[in-house]
Amino acid sequence: MSLSRRQFLGWIGAAGTTAAAGSKATAATTHHFQGYPDAMAVLHDTTFCIGCRRCEGACNAVNELPAPEKPFTDLSVLENRRRTTSKAYTVVNQKPGNGSGPMFVKNQCNHCLEPACASVCFVKALTKSKEGAVVYDASVCVGCRYCMVACPFEIPTYEYDSAFSPRIMKCTMCHPRALEGKLPGCVDSCPTEALVFGKRDDLLKIARRRITRRTERYVDHIYGEREMGGTSWLYLSGVPFETIGMRMDLGVTPAPELTAGALGAVPMVVGLWPVLLTGIYAMSKRKEKIAAEEKALAVAEALTEADERAAAKLDATMEKAEQEKTAAVEKAVKEILTAEAKARAETEAAAAQDPQATGGNEKDA
Amino acid sequence: METIFTLQAFMLHTKNITYVLMVAALIGITGFWLFLTEHDDE
Amino acid sequence: MSDKTATTGQPIFSPFNIVAGFILLVGGIITILRFTQGLDAVTNLSDDNPWGIWIGFDLLVGVALAAGGFVTSATVYIFGMKQYHAAVRPAILTGFLGYALVVLALHYDVGRPWRLPYPFIMQRGTTSLLFEVAACVALYLTVLFIEFSPAALEWLGLKRARDIVIKLTILLTIFGVVLSTLHQSSLGALFLIAPSKLHPLWYTPYLPIYFFVTAVIAGLSMVIFESSLSHRFFSHKMDAVHLAGKDTVPLGFGKAAALVLAGYFIIKVIGISAGNTWHYLATGYGAWYLVELFGFVALPAFLYAVGVRDKNITLIRWTAALTVVGIVVNRFNICLVAFNWHLPAGERYFPHWMEIGISVFIVTLGVVVYRFIVTRMPVLYEHPYDDVP
Numbered sequence: 001m002s003l004s005r006r007q008f009l010g011w012i013g014a015a016g017t018t019a020a021a022g023s024k025a026t027a028a029t030t031h032h033f034q035g036y037p038d039a040m041a042v043l044h045d046t047t048f049c050i051g052c053r054r055c056e057g058a059c060n061a062v063n064e065l066p067a068p069e070k071p072f073t074d075l076s077v078l079e080n081r082r083r084t085t086s087k088a089y090t091v092v093n094q095k096p097g098n099g100s101g102p103m104f105v106k107n108q109c110n111h112c113l114e115p116a117c118a119s120v121c122f123v124k125a126l127t128k129s130k131e132g133a134v135v136y137d138a139s140v141c142v143g144c145r146y147c148m149v150a151c152p153f154e155i156p157t158y159e160y161d162s163a164f165s166p167r168i169m170k171c172t173m174c175h176p177r178a179l180e181g182k183l184p185g186c187v188d189s190c191p192t193e194a195l196v197f198g199k200r201d202d203l204l205k206i207a208r209r210r211i212t213r214r215t216e217r218y219v220d221h222i223y224g225e226r227e228m229g230g231t232s233w234l235y236l237s238g239v240p241f242e243t244i245g246m247r248m249d250l251g252v253t254p255a256p257e258l259t260a261g262a263l264g265a266v267p268m269v270v271g272l273w274p275v276l277l278t279g280i281y282a283m284s285k286r287k288e289k290i291a292a293e294e295k296a297l298a299v300a301e302a303l304t305e306a307d308e309r310a311a312a313k314l315d316a317t318m319e320k321a322e323q324e325k326t327a328a329v330e331k332a333v334k335e336i337l338t339a340e341a342k343a344r345a346e347t348e349a350a351a352a353q354d355p356q357a358t359g360g361n362e363k364d365a
Numbered sequence: 366m367e368t369i370f371t372l373q374a375f376m377l378h379t380k381n382i383t384y385v386l387m388v389a390a391l392i393g394i395t396g397f398w399l400f401l402t403e404h405d406d407e
Numbered sequence: 408m409s410d411k412t413a414t415t416g417q418p419i420f421s422p423f424n425i426v427a428g429f430i431l432l433v434g435g436i437i438t439i440l441r442f443t444q445g446l447d448a449v450t451n452l453s454d455d456n457p458w459g460i461w462i463g464f465d466l467l468v469g470v471a472l473a474a475g476g477f478v479t480s481a482t483v484y485i486f487g488m489k490q491y492h493a494a495v496r497p498a499i500l501t502g503f504l505g506y507a508l509v510v511l512a513l514h515y516d517v518g519r520p521w522r523l524p525y526p527f528i529m530q531r532g533t534t535s536l537l538f539e540v541a542a543c544v545a546l547y548l549t550v551l552f553i554e555f556s557p558a559a560l561e562w563l564g565l566k567r568a569r570d571i572v573i574k575l576t577i578l579l580t581i582f583g584v585v586l587s588t589l590h591q592s593s594l595g596a597l598f599l600i601a602p603s604k605l606h607p608l609w610y611t612p613y614l615p616i617y618f619f620v621t622a623v624i625a626g627l628s629m630v631i632f633e634s635s636l637s638h639r640f641f642s643h644k645m646d647a648v649h650l651a652g653k654d655t656v657p658l659g660f661g662k663a664a665a666l667v668l669a670g671y672f673i674i675k676v677i678g679i680s681a682g683n684t685w686h687y688l689a690t691g692y693g694a695w696y697l698v699e700l701f702g703f704v705a706l707p708a709f710l711y712a713v714g715v716r717d718k719n720i721t722l723i724r725w726t727a728a729l730t731v732v733g734i735v736v737n738r739f740n741i742c743l744v745a746f747n748w749h750l751p752a753g754e755r756y757f758p759h760w761m762e763i764g765i766s767v768f769i770v771t772l773g774v775v776v777y778r779f780i781v782t783r784m785p786v787l788y789e790h791p792y793d794d795v796p
Contacts, residue, residue: 033372085454114372120600122538123522124530128371140529143518145457146537150600157454158518163445166518229372250603256372259536262596262615263380266539266589270387273585274394277485281577284487373534380533391585395578 033254035113039132040178041200041232042187043207044106046244047217048194051078051092051104058189059090059108062174081245084108086157086169090186095244103237105244106186106195109134109155109171110224111232116255117147117156125168132200132232133173141168152228152250173232203234210236229254427771434768437761441515449761456747456756463742464766465512467594468735469505470544471618474626475633476502476551477580477587482663484580491659493652496558496786497637498630503551504773510548512769536596543590550583561790562783591622598741606745608687608696611678614741620671625734627664628707631657631727641781646788654720661723664730665711672704692748699740703733 057072059065066087070077078094090108097103115134118126125141128134143166148156159166174184182188187195196203204225211218223235227250235246242248369375441449452459479498482488514520527545532538553572560569595618602610611617634656642650679685687693707730714722747755781787 033370033375036370083454116600118373118534119376120532120535120537122526122532122535122541124377124532128373130370140522140525141519142522142525144516144537145452145518146535146597148454148457149597149604152601152603154455158446158452158457160447160450160452161445162518163443164519166445247603254372255600256376256534258602259534259596259599260376261612262536262593262599263376263534263539265615266593267383267387267390269588270585271390273588274391274581277481277581277584278398281485281487281581284485288487376534377532381531384531384533391582 033114035200035230036128036130036132039113039130039200039232040173040197041111041132041203041234042173042184043196043198043203043234043236045194045196045207045210045236046103046105047236047238048192049092049104049106050192050194051075051094051102052191053078053092054189054191055106055186055195056088056090056092058185059171060088062177062185063089063172065089078104082107084155084157084170086159086167089169089171093245095239098239103239103244105235105237105246107245108186108233109173110153111171111173112228112255113230113232114228114254114256116150116152116228116258119256119259120146120150122146129175131175131178133175133178134170135172135175136168136170138165138167143168150255152247152255200232200234207234207236226252228252229257427775430768430771431775433764434771437764437768438515440761441765446518449759449765451756451759451762453754453756455750455754458742458746459516459756460739460743460758460762460766461512461516463739464735465516465769466509467738467742469509469512470591470594471622471625471734471738472629472731473502473505473509474587474591474622475629476505476554476626477583478623478626479630480554480580481584484577485584488659490655491652493649493789494630494634494656494660496555497633497781498626499551499555500558500780500786501629501633501777503548503555504777506544506548506551508769508773509544511772512765515765536593536599539593540590540597543586543593547583547586547590550579550586554579554583558780558784558786558790561785587622588619592616592619594618595741598746601746604747604749605741606687606692606748607682607684608679608692609741609745611682613674613678613681616674617671617678620667620674621734621737624664624667624671624730627660627667628727628730628734631660631664631724632731635724635727637781637787641787644781644787648789649787654718657720657723657727658715658718661711661726662715664727665708665715668704668708668711668730672700672708675700675704692745695740695744699733699736703729703736707733 053072053075060068060072068088078092081093082088082091084091084107090106092104092106095103095105111128111132111134113128115126115128118124118128118134122144123140123142125137126134126147127137143158145156145158145168147168148154148158156168156170158168174182174186177184183197187197196206198206204222207222207225211220211222217238218236219238219240221237221241223237223241223246224231224233229252235241237244237246240248369378437449446452450459450461475498479491479494483492483495513523517523523541526532526538526541553575557569557572560566560572592615595614595616598605598610598614599612634653638645638650638653679688688697707726710722710726710729713719714726743756
């Protein structure tokens with residue numbers, strides 16, 4: 001039977017296709033996932049941001065979050081670096097600019113295309129919706145806070161002060177409002193063009209156009225286009241992104257790929273470890289068995305040898321005993337014979353001394 | 366069957382199946398070992 | 408083997424009982440605070456530092472140090488080294504208690520502990536390594552429970568049930584090794600998702616392998632460490648076999664630990680090379696990394712070797728303690744010290760005293776329960792059934 005290598009590989013390929021038939025996505029080796037088509041996104045052009053904090057106020061209102069210590073009109077809070085908290089889904093930070101006044105940058109959940117938080121959630125409480133938002137379901141959340149560990153943007157927060165119903169708190173991209181056809185609260189309230197809501201593909205085109213038209217105004221980078229596999233919040237800046245507090249060292253690897261190798265090893269261990277371990281067990285059993293057999297054999301040999309030796313000894317003893325017996329018999333016979341001879345001699349001697357008696361006897365005979 | 370658009374969804378889909386297969390594998394290999402060694406003592 | 412010393416020989420107010428009682432009392436009070444006031448009342452956890460020592464110590468260290476169970480049972484039942492048989496039951500018991508306490512500690516750490524079964528009964532997030540860890544820990548705790556049950560069944564005099572479990576020994580052992588391999592390594596893999604937060608010296612794709620290898624080292628060292636403690640405090644509960652094995656376990660397990668540590672040292676250096684992180688060694692974090700690498704990997708490997716060559720049991724025991732400290736240092740480094748290294752000092756985490764209080768409380772609970780069990784059940788001596796495996 002001749003089987004060409006090509007044919008063989010073809011069969012393997014066919015088997016692969018069959019296995020993947022359950023889902024329309026083919027094997028991940030060559031397929032590049034593009035994310036949900038027509039998913040919505042927000043473009044944040046930081047060059048237009050004036051640090052008015054109206055987005056913060058609107059966010060607070062639409063999400064019914066508790067009132068802050070200082071009102072949203074108080075701009076003094078901008079002086080300190082702030083991060084999202086369980087009471088503020090978004091914060092605006094002020095950064096020293098490039099000579100023409102300070103820069104402002106809004107910070108909130110970036111709604112990754114491949115969210116690290118969703119990848120690590122062991123109850124699927126966090127999911128990427130087809131509308132673009134990364135949404136959270138508090139009704140199943142256990143509160144392990146792995147999402148907070150995983151998020152490269154340090155966005156999810158936790159209600160540590162709640163004893164009975166603590167939740168992960170983070171921007172929802174106003175997902176409920178988006179389903180009603182409304183704009184996210186922050187975008188709706190923005191008095192400038194710093195926030196634009198739209199389809200991600202369209203926003204990328206707008207961003208690119210802005211960069212090419214005003215090269216002096218922008219750095220040539222759309223933050224979020226590729227960071228961590230891409231995000232649904234896109235940023236433009238007039239200064240390098242590091243200087244407005246955005247990390248450029250996150251890489252472009254989608255989060256699920258970071259753990260894909262480790263996850264892929266799991267079924268290999270499950271499949272092969274029992275085989276390996278059973279093999280080692282069988283080997284040690286076999287060794288034990290051989291050792292036991294050898295021991296038994298050695299014991300048996302030793303026993304046989306001992307038997308033989310014992311038998312030989314017995315024979316020797318028997319022989320000796322026989323010889324001794326014979327000797328004893330011979331001796332006894334000898335003694336008897338001697339005694340008889342002696343007795344006869346004595347009788348003869350006595351007869352010689354008393355011939356009459358003897359002669360009388362003979363007469364009788 | 367829904368079309369899969371994200372790597373996360375793809376991995377969820379494949380890992381779900383993998384976990385089922387792993388349980389089957391552990392039970393299966395145990396049974397196979399018993400089948401394999403059934404006559405060893407004879 | 409009488410219970411004399413455990414029940415009537417010692418007064419209730421022995422130093423051990425007083426200290427343990429005090430810790431348990433304080434722990435109880437913090438427990439009430441935790442479950443009525445929330446995490447904020449008793450921890451320094453924050454939005455930047457979601458995992459503290461309840462994960463770093465109670466989970467990561469706890470699971471690593473409880474590896475003695477699978478290491479010892481594999482040595483004896485799979486590799487067939489029967490000379491260490493006496494070490495199996497104490498190791499299984501500490502393993503079982505270790506995992507039980509890890510699960511207990513998780514109830515403190517997670518926000519809604521009553522939902523801990525949700526990943527299995529509600530929605531399965533199978534892309535999460537934490538799902539894998541949770542599934543394996545739950546299954547392995549069950550395996551350890553069954554593996555330990557013969558001791559309890561012998562104590563209760565249920566010979567028939569015990570004999571059924573004894574028949575499953577090999578199956579349980581192999582299952583235990585598979586599960587341990589998976590979750591010990593997956594605990595390391597938990598951090599693979601955060602390359603931007605963990606210091607590059609500690610972040611490597613080899614993390615799961617490192618965690619598994621260190622778990623083996625931790626298991627071997629803990630068995631030596633525990634056996635030395637047991638010989639000191641529970642020798643009156645031991646039979647002739649256990650007493651005779653006083654030196655066998657440290658010598659054999661010490662030799663194995665020395666070898667595994669040497670291998671671990673090699674793959675650690677290869678990790679630096681693979682990540683090309685040599686230049687970080689010249690920084691402050693690098694110095695600390697070298698302390699871990701040489702002080703808690705190379706040094707114990709060497710000391711174990713010397714102890715085994717010279718048959719110096721005392722040295723082996725001290726080395727076991729050093730190695731265990733090394734494991735704690737390693738897990739703390741990955742979870743707490745090198746994690747969030749990019750944050751300014753003011754935003755870094757340091758445990759609240761009540762977090763430490765709960766960790767001490769949980770360890771104490773383990774010691775008390777271990778003491779309760781070994782003074783009653785046939786752990787350090789063999790039950791007079793003829794076919795103990």
